[in-house]
Amino acid sequence: MPSRTDPEFPPLASLPRGMRDLDGAAMAHRQSLVEAVGRVYQLHGFTPLETPAIERAEALGAHLPDDDRETGGVFTFTDGDGDALALRYDMTAPLARYAAERRNTLVLPLRRYTAGPVWRDEKAGPGRFREFWQCDADTLGAPAGAADAEMCATLAAVLEALNLSRDQFEIRLSDRCLLDGVLEATGLGGPERADQRLAVFRAVDKLERLGTDGVRDLLQEGRRDPSGDFTPGAGLSEPQAARILAFVGAGGADSATTLRTLRDIVGDTQTGQRGIETLETILALLDGFPCGAAAARLDPSVVRGLAYYTGPVFEAVLTFTVPGPDGKPRQFGSVAGGGRYDDLVRRFGGETLPATGVSLGVDRLAAALEAAGISSSAEAHGPVLVLAMGDMAAHQRAAAELRSAGIAAEAFVGTGGMRRQMRYADRRTCPVVVIEGENERAEGTVVIKNLRLGSRIARQTATHEEWKEHRAQLEVPRAAMTATVQRILAEESDGDSAQ
Amino acid sequence: MPSRTDPEFPPLASLPRGMRDLDGAAMAHRQSLVEAVGRVYQLHGFTPLETPAIERAEALGAHLPDDDRETGGVFTFTDGDGDALALRYDMTAPLARYAAERRNTLVLPLRRYTAGPVWRDEKAGPGRFREFWQCDADTLGAPAGAADAEMCATLAAVLEALNLSRDQFEIRLSDRCLLDGVLEATGLGGPERADQRLAVFRAVDKLERLGTDGVRDLLQEGRRDPSGDFTPGAGLSEPQAARILAFVGAGGADSATTLRTLRDIVGDTQTGQRGIETLETILALLDGFPCGAAAARLDPSVVRGLAYYTGPVFEAVLTFTVPGPDGKPRQFGSVAGGGRYDDLVRRFGGETLPATGVSLGVDRLAAALEAAGISSSAEAHGPVLVLAMGDMAAHQRAAAELRSAGIAAEAFVGTGGMRRQMRYADRRTCPVVVIEGENERAEGTVVIKNLRLGSRIARQTATHEEWKEHRAQLEVPRAAMTATVQRILAEESDGDSAQ
Numbered sequence: 002m003p004s005r006t007d008p009e010f011p012p013l014a015s016l017p018r019g020m021r022d023l024d025g026a027a028m029a030h031r032q033s034l035v036e037a038v039g040r041v042y043q044l045h046g047f048t049p050l051e052t053p054a055i056e057r058a059e060a061l062g063a064h065l066p067d068d069d070r071e072t073g074g075v076f077t078f079t080d081g082d083g084d085a086l087a088l089r090y091d092m093t094a095p096l097a098r099y100a101a102e103r104r105n106t107l108v109l110p111l112r113r114y115t116a117g118p119v120w121r122d123e124k125a126g127p128g129r130f131r132e133f134w135q136c137d138a139d140t141l142g143a144p145a146g147a148a149d150a151e152m153c154a155t156l157a158a159v160l161e162a163l164n165l166s167r168d169q170f171e172i173r174l175s176d177r178c179l180l181d182g183v184l185e186a187t188g189l190g191g192p193e194r195a196d197q198r199l200a201v202f203r204a205v206d207k208l209e210r211l212g213t214d215g216v217r218d219l220l221q222e223g224r225r226d227p228s229g230d231f232t233p234g235a236g237l238s239e240p241q242a243a244r245i246l247a248f249v250g251a252g253g254a255d256s257a258t259t260l261r262t263l264r265d266i267v268g269d270t271q272t273g274q275r276g277i278e279t280l281e282t283i284l285a286l287l288d289g290f291p292c293g294a295a296a297a298r299l300d301p302s303v304v305r306g307l308a309y310y311t312g313p314v315f316e317a318v319l320t321f322t323v324p325g326p327d328g329k330p331r332q333f334g335s336v337a338g339g340g341r342y343d344d345l346v347r348r349f350g351g352e353t354l355p356a357t358g359v360s361l362g363v364d365r366l367a368a369a370l371e372a373a374g375i376s377s378s379a380e381a382h383g384p385v386l387v388l389a390m391g392d393m394a395a396h397q398r399a400a401a402e403l404r405s406a407g408i409a410a411e412a413f414v415g416t417g418g419m420r421r422q423m424r425y426a427d428r429r430t431c432p433v434v435v436i437e438g439e440n441e442r443a444e445g446t447v448v449i450k451n452l453r454l455g456s457r458i459a460r461q462t463a464t465h466e467e468w469k470e471h472r473a474q475l476e477v478p479r480a481a482m483t484a485t486v487q488r489i490l491a492e493e494s495d496g497d498s499a500q
Numbered sequence: 501m502p503s504r505t506d507p508e509f510p511p512l513a514s515l516p517r518g519m520r521d522l523d524g525a526a527m528a529h530r531q532s533l534v535e536a537v538g539r540v541y542q543l544h545g546f547t548p549l550e551t552p553a554i555e556r557a558e559a560l561g562a563h564l565p566d567d568d569r570e571t572g573g574v575f576t577f578t579d580g581d582g583d584a585l586a587l588r589y590d591m592t593a594p595l596a597r598y599a600a601e602r603r604n605t606l607v608l609p610l611r612r613y614t615a616g617p618v619w620r621d622e623k624a625g626p627g628r629f630r631e632f633w634q635c636d637a638d639t640l641g642a643p644a645g646a647a648d649a650e651m652c653a654t655l656a657a658v659l660e661a662l663n664l665s666r667d668q669f670e671i672r673l674s675d676r677c678l679l680d681g682v683l684e685a686t687g688l689g690g691p692e693r694a695d696q697r698l699a700v701f702r703a704v705d706k707l708e709r710l711g712t713d714g715v716r717d718l719l720q721e722g723r724r725d726p727s728g729d730f731t732p733g734a735g736l737s738e739p740q741a742a743r744i745l746a747f748v749g750a751g752g753a754d755s756a757t758t759l760r761t762l763r764d765i766v767g768d769t770q771t772g773q774r775g776i777e778t779l780e781t782i783l784a785l786l787d788g789f790p791c792g793a794a795a796a797r798l799d800p801s802v803v804r805g806l807a808y809y810t811g812p813v814f815e816a817v818l819t820f821t822v823p824g825p826d827g828k829p830r831q832f833g834s835v836a837g838g839g840r841y842d843d844l845v846r847r848f849g850g851e852t853l854p855a856t857g858v859s860l861g862v863d864r865l866a867a868a869l870e871a872a873g874i875s876s877s878a879e880a881h882g883p884v885l886v887l888a889m890g891d892m893a894a895h896q897r898a899a900a901e902l903r904s905a906g907i908a909a910e911a912f913v914g915t916g917g918m919r920r921q922m923r924y925a926d927r928r929t930c931p932v933v934v935i936e937g938e939n940e941r942a943e944g945t946v947v948i949k950n951l952r953l954g955s956r957i958a959r960q961t962a963t964h965e966e967w968k969e970h971r972a973q974l975e976v977p978r979a980a981m982t983a984t985v986q987r988i989l990a991e992e993s994d995g996d997s998a999q
Contacts, residue, residue, distance in 0.1 A: 013556065014600035022549065022550065024548070045909075046910025051527050052521050053519040055630070060513065076579065099521055101513035104513075109914050151910075151911075286896060289893040290900055404544065409542055409543050410545060412646070429607060
């Protein structure tokens with residue numbers, strides 16, 4: 002039976018690479034972000050809808066940019082019945098399955114939001130997690146234009162709700178039709194060249210990381226990275242690659258200038274013109290939203306790495322720097338992104354269902370907000386601890402009485418004497434300790450220690466008044482225990498907010 | 501590239517067996533349960549700690565009762581680096597890994613709670629989900645007795661916090677040492693018979709489902725179920741099986757009577773006596789908790805199916821019935837369970853770390869509370885809808901203005917005329933629709949439709965006053981739009997709470 006372990010070869014007590022445990026403070030921070038984002042989504046008319054973590058592998062497909070692994074970046078497995086399953090790698094592919102499954106009864110537009118973990122079987126790397134949280138909003142059944150403008154505006158509203166000011170982020174915006182138009186004009190149009198065009202998109206998506214030379218290599222024959230790994234290129238000629246790079250670098254000072262430049266570059270292909278028109282519509286509509294059109298910047302280098310985008314694409318970038326691990330200022334880059342995926346539902350057969358959405362990287366954003374000092378989870382203090390002094394039934398009654406007054410409390414159920422229990426109280430950040438030893442029981446009293454005041458006195462940060470008026474240790478009648486603890490907690494909480 | 505799909509063979513748009521999509525109302529219900537349970541855990545001095553969904557397969561082991569599948573009930577897979585991974589099937593095995601990983605720096609007792617999905621690769625069955633939520637509390641580093649009593653009391657407090665009254669549930673309690681003692685006395689002691697004893701535990705665990713005859717077969721040669729599947733038995737002789745069944749059926753009217761009977765049955769084995777003493781301690785301590793000792797009932801048939809339990813085991817059972825799908829009253833059975841698992845951390849090498857915990861089946865409990873009419877998620881209404889009447893920028897501005905007053909609102913971004921949009925508003929349960937057509941724009945007004953009043957009038961459930969005083973459709977100056985919508989929503993919300 003596999004539950005038995007050979008004591009000579011015990012299993013290793015360690016997490017898989019790219020996984021992590023989260024303590025209460027980190028969970029509380031994530032939870033507060035998820036709730037804040039959800040409120041904004043809900044305010045914009047999106048309603049919650051959750052899909053499971055596991056889908057049939059073919060229903061998810063593999064649309065991730067990292068296709069240098071055989072797995073396509075997706076965790077796949079076979080269940081006991083032999084069915085091929087996969088863990089969701091994003092929230093979009095499962096939504097497409099959901100919509101295709103109910104195609105004839107959907108209320109359109111379908112506007113949903115969701116939050117939860119996704120999993121990616123990626124290569125190792127510091128700070129690269131293989132389980133991370135996304136918080137998505139999507140609109141299905143709305144053509145390009147208004148719904149995409151609304152996505153950008155919603156994203157801006159989300160970031161403002163998280164206390165980022167308008168000068169701390171920008172929404173970078175483009176449309177895949179532009180690059181598609183350039184590719185068409187360069188002789189790379191037609192359905193038979195779809196894979197080559199996707200390779201071009203993915204090369205361009207790496208601009209920030211690899212620079213112009215790296216992307217030029219990826220557009221042509223391929224690129225060998227410093228570790229020696231070779232990534233095959235898109236197979237473009239030198240003039241073709243140069244034209245792509247000219248397009249990518251055509252972002253101007255303002256969106257109007259960029260639009261004019263781009264109109265020339267995309268030439269007269271229908272696809273390119275459609276992209277230009279969509280972007281004009283989006284920019285015009287953004288003006289009516291609180292964020293205004295200035296929150297968005299037209300940037301032809303934005304393509305996003307996911308395979309399924311078909312039109313407008315956008316990402317939210319934090320514009321401030323924070324000190325990196327080496328002390329040098331560093332940028333966080335993109336914390337959210339999205340775009341239009343008109344063909345994703347059609348994968349399952351039937352008609353196109355136009356769709357657009359945005360995905361927010363919750364953990365990344367939490368790290369950015371924490372590093373920038375914009376938000377974090379205040380470390381909550383621990384429960385009140387009733388020490389174990391030989392009469393557990395009495396101690397449990399004392400803890401229960403405190404709880405009935407709404408005070409988090411526990412009786413010590415571990416092993417060890419007073420010294421060890423006080424050390425536990427300290428490490429659990431217990432604000433108060435209740436002692437009901439033999440003497441106290443005989444006299445009908447309890448001893449109550451105010452550990453936070455005690456710690457301030459020890460650190461000599463208590464005020465003279467505090468030191469004079471409140472002793473860090475009191476003996477009170479047992480009947481006064483709960484009221485005394487309540488008073489101390491209220492005073493300490495006042496002290497916290499006054500600091 | 502796998503993202504391309506052969507249009508001749510599109511993927512099937514369906515979920516894997518045992519998975520489901522959750523809409524907003526079901527999510528809200530689950531969320532409210534998880535929060536309520538978390539508050540009670542926190543009040544009892546447990547702090548949040550989350551482990552990831554994926555662990556190294558060997559770190560999890562396989563402790564599930566359903567070992568009739570090759571997978572042992574666990575979803576396992578290999579990642580791109582060839583590492584053997586698994587999805588957590590409970591919250592306990594990952595916690596043991598966490599504790600073993602930090603063995604030398606743990607603050608003991610470690611008291612944590614957590615909530616989230618777990619996954620099991622189980623056989624098909626109606627209403628059997630392979631992804632479901634658990635909400636667990638655990639204490640590591642506390643010996644048998646007080647910590648187990650506290651677990652039972654915490655479980656009772658949780659159920660009361662969910663509005664179950666004390667006569668709607670009971671905590672069934674036993675100790676695996678009892679059955680171990682009986683097995684020892686029956687000649688089935690010793691480490692070399694550990695697997696056989698586990699087979700006995702699992703046979704007994706099926707008592708409610710299979711009845712005495714089924715368990716007798718499983719204790720001896722094995723059992724063929726109606727489908728023809730054969731489950732091998734524990735290989736006991738007839739007298740041995742009879743003695744086990746006598747033990748299992750020894751539950752009396754009250755715990756004191758049961759204890760006396762059991763003391764005779766377990767004989768003079770040390771193991772059995774230890775079980776008796778632990779149960780006496782737990783029952784005595786429970787008296788000091790708000791639930792009292794009467795909330796728990798000693799029941800020797802309780803063993804729990806998981807392999808890792810080593811001492812006290814308990815489960816919460818709902819005692820009321822609800823109408824089943826066939827109209828007949830049915831019981832929900834166990835909605836939570838737990839026990840002591842002193843050897844689970846030792847799997848990783850080193851010393852024993854005594855531990856106990858409880859696991860609450862959130863989805864099962866949600867279904868039970870819903871069926872019993874005790875709690876459910878009130879269907880929230882949809883957002884205010886601004887109809888698309890030809891000037892999207894104006895419509896988006898109107899929606900943004902409503903949102904800035906805290907009103908969930910959206911401009912219609914789909915396709916279709918007035919009729920289709922009103923149908924959408926109806927199906928989204930929008931309370932109010934705002935119309936700003938060409939005429940209204942020319943006159944500086946908007947039309948505001950109160951759909952809920954309109955629906956009451958249509959259903960003839962509006963009062964005469966409502967019908968007289970409030971028209972279901974108003975034309976107001978554009979500047980009065982937000983105030984008017986606010987007034988209608990406030991009135992309708994008053995109406996809701998008055999109903």
